Amino acid sequence: MTAPAAPSLPTAPVLRSRAAEDLAARLARSAAATDAGHGMRTTDVDDWLAGRAGAHRFRVRRHPLGRLDGWSFAEGTGNLVHHTGKFFSVEGLSVTLSEGSVRSWQQPIIRQPEVGILGILAKEFDGVLHFLMQAKMEPGNRNILQLSPTVQATRSNYSTVHRGSKVKYLEYFAGPGRARVHADVLQSEHGSWFYRKANRNMLVEVGPDTEVPLDDDFCWLTLGQLGELLRRDNLVNMDARTVIACFPPAQSSPGALLTDAELQSWFTVERSRHDVDIRRIPLDEVEGWQRGDDVVERPDGRYFRVVGVRVEAGNREVTGWDQPLFEPAGTGVTAFLYRRIAGVPHLLVNAKVEAGFLDTVELAPTVQANPGNWEHLPPGDRPPFLDLALDAPADRVRYAAIHSEEGGRFLNAESRYLFVETDESQTPLRPPAGYQWATPGQLGALTAHGHYVNVQARTLLSCIDAGAVQL
Numbered sequence: 001m002t003a004p005a006a007p008s009l010p011t012a013p014v015l016r017s018r019a020a021e022d023l024a025a026r027l028a029r030s031a032a033a034t035d036a037g038h039g040m041r042t043t044d045v046d047d048w049l050a051g052r053a054g055a056h057r058f059r060v061r062r063h064p065l066g067r068l069d070g071w072s073f074a075e076g077t078g079n080l081v082h083h084t085g086k087f088f089s090v091e092g093l094s095v096t097l098s099e100g101s102v103r104s105w106q107q108p109i110i111r112q113p114e115v116g117i118l119g120i121l122a123k124e125f126d127g128v129l130h131f132l133m134q135a136k137m138e139p140g141n142r143n144i145l146q147l148s149p150t151v152q153a154t155r156s157n158y159s160t161v162h163r164g165s166k167v168k169y170l171e172y173f174a175g176p177g178r179a180r181v182h183a184d185v186l187q188s189e190h191g192s193w194f195y196r197k198a199n200r201n202m203l204v205e206v207g208p209d210t211e212v213p214l215d216d217d218f219c220w221l222t223l224g225q226l227g228e229l230l231r232r233d234n235l236v237n238m239d240a241r242t243v244i245a246c247f248p249p250a251q252s253s254p255g256a257l258l259t260d261a262e263l264q265s266w267f268t269v270e271r272s273r274h275d276v277d278i279r280r281i282p283l284d285e286v287e288g289w290q291r292g293d294d295v296v297e298r299p300d301g302r303y304f305r306v307v308g309v310r311v312e313a314g315n316r317e318v319t320g321w322d323q324p325l326f327e328p329a330g331t332g333v334t335a336f337l338y339r340r341i342a343g344v345p346h347l348l349v350n351a352k353v354e355a356g357f358l359d360t361v362e363l364a365p366t367v368q369a370n371p372g373n374w375e376h377l378p379p380g381d382r383p384p385f386l387d388l389a390l391d392a393p394a395d396r397v398r399y400a401a402i403h404s405e406e407g408g409r410f411l412n413a414e415s416r417y418l419f420v421e422t423d424e425s426q427t428p429l430r431p432p433a434g435y436q437w438a439t440p441g442q443l444g445a446l447t448a449h450g451h452y453v454n455v456q457a458r459t460l461l462s463c464i465d466a467g468a469v470q471l
Contacts, residue, residue, distance in 0.1 A: 023182060023248055027223060030129040031467045034224035038125035042225045045147075045235075052135040052217055053145045056314030060139045063310040066293040068322040071308075078284030078291065080306070080324055087154065088112035088409070090296070090306055090324055092286040093195065095355045098275035101381035106286045108296055108306055109356060110326065110409055111195045114155040115186065118239045119173040119202035121150040122182070123212060123220070129205075130220040132169070132212070133240065138407025139311045140325050142414065146237040146404065147229065150218070151202075165318075168215055172204055179204035183246045186450040187458070188362060189406060191354025193304070193326050195280070198358070198450065199239075201246040217315055223247075227466030233402040234414070236462075238455065241403070244465055245458035249444040255344035256439045257429070266436050267452070270351035271361045278355055302373050304328045307411060325411040330372040331402070332415035334456045335389040337366040337422045338398075338471055341429070345471035346437040348385075348427055352454065362454040363443065366427075366435070384432055392420040399469035403459060417460060419469050440464050440471070 035042055065080065066073070074081050080090035093109040121132040136148035153167045172179045183203040188194075206212060214220075221229075226244065229235050258266070284291070289298055297305035304326050312320050337348045352364035367389040374382045398419040405413035431437070443461055446452040453461070463469045 026124070026129045027247060029127070030131075030223040031227060031465075032224055033128050033222040034228050034467070037128075037222040037225050038130050038220045040219050040221065040225075042221075042228050045219075045221075045225075045229060048219060049135055049145055049147075049235075052315075055216070056137070057312055058137050058144050058314065059312040060144070061310045063308045063322060064294045065296065065306065065308040065324060068308045068324065069310075070322060071324065073283075073291075077282035079282060080296075086114075087323075090283060091195070092281040092283045093355055094277075094279045094281050096277040097353060100353075101377060106281070106288060107303070107355070108283060108286060108289065108326075109195045109280075110193055110197070111280070112154070112197050112409075116154040116199045117151050117170075117173050117202060118149050118199045118243050119151040119204060120240070120243050121169060121172050121179065121212070122203060122205040123210065124208040125220065128222060130222055131226065132218055133221050133226075135217045135219075136237065137313045137316060138237065138404075139309050139313075139323070140409065140411040140413060141234065141237070141404050141407035142412050143234050146235060146407070147221075147226075147240055148237045149240050149243050152239045168218075169212075172206065173200075173202055179206045182248060183243075183448070185246055185448060187242060187246065187447070187453075187455070188357060188451055189455050190410075191352075191356040191362065191454065193356065193410070195356045196358045197356070199242075201243045203243065203247055223466050227463070227468040230463050230466055230468035231399075231401060234404050237404060238406050238459065241459040241462040242455055244462035245444070245453070246447045247465055248448070249441055255342055256442055257341050257344075257346055257437045258442075260442060260445070263436065263438055263442055267351060267361075267363065270434065271359060274353055274360055276353060276360050302329055302376075303370075309411065325409060326413070327411040328370060328413050330370050332370045332413075333367055333386070333389055333418070334365050334415040334460070335367040335385075335418035335420055336457075336460050337385060337388065337420050337427050339422050339424075339427060341437065344439060346439055347443065348422075348431060348435055349438050349443065349457070351434050351436070354454070357451070357454075359451050363438075363446065363452060363457055364454045365457050365460055368454075368456050384435070385427070388422070388426055389418060389420055392418070396421045398471060399463060401463075401468075415456070417463070419460065419463075419471065421471075 094106045096104045132150040134148045186198045187201045189197045348366040350364045369383045
């Protein structure tokens, strides 16, 4: 049966505007500046971060869920909620899929319906674009302090529901006419742990003559410096990575195996062919999980558990608070397998169903899994290509780094991010159902549209965009 025709994805004209060409060239120049930027060398970033960590009091302690200040288990549902009704809640989700080795389950999920802002402010210094990055504390980061976007705030944060101080530099993103917008797109977050959560991913620029007061916890870095830092473990946070991936593509990618229309058609078929039943349920009704005073967890210890923390942070809008966090069991593996097809690098993408997605399926890396969660299943039920990513010879691994996931909602959540070169014997031109070949440029173009490319794939794209990896 012939697949139904799909509507064409909006694409830029062949002859891009001079402004777009100019931005592409300026991003390329910024990516080439790897050693030093305005006011800071790349080798000095570690000392600067250490200095910012020493300038403030940071402390994160585990605290029983049942005794979190401002949080409680709601009567009748058991949902974990904040007394203001804002921020987020932990509820239950019931999932049934039409295919896959595991087709039904129930789990806790974070519901945060408000849209936040993840925004990076850009400015030219000496003709080179720089990006204003923040040394931001997140309670779930193993090393507490990482480089984040200029603004990283939920609506509850920037509307000061917590009655704390105002979000710094917010006026460049929320106020009209303060900066030129280069990118502004709604993107999903982790579909396995968030229910339909989205943030605005923004890149805005002020003119070179615009004075931007520099707070002590912020610094200007080039795209190339960020690329160098992306080669390091747990240094550039998830929110910065997703925004970098949404920077307008620096170049087109001729020679793709599929045309843009063919890739779009394949993805539309993938999105429409899955029969998915997702229902929110009370946390008290989630099967296979148990709630104690300290945690919500599975008796077998798999997947994740919900824990509580008490936080002190001297440089945040509020200097102390309690909150729940999701703590995964083990380290994830997130990998793009790639190969050159007619001399052009192609990534093997997976049209992945995740329970929390708004639109059922998004494009994900080839492998996105926590190996420990699959050990109890027969080999044939493990995710395709997982063993290939885990056992890749060192000379085939083109990039490897440990990156933290969302430190504001997850505790010590880390994945080993990889690019692994393969060949026809491992990854054929006609891959299994649910997988397809796409160039980095094609995926980069899709980040201009919401809910196409998932947050893990965007992390790996940011490594390409910033020059952390050359394929």
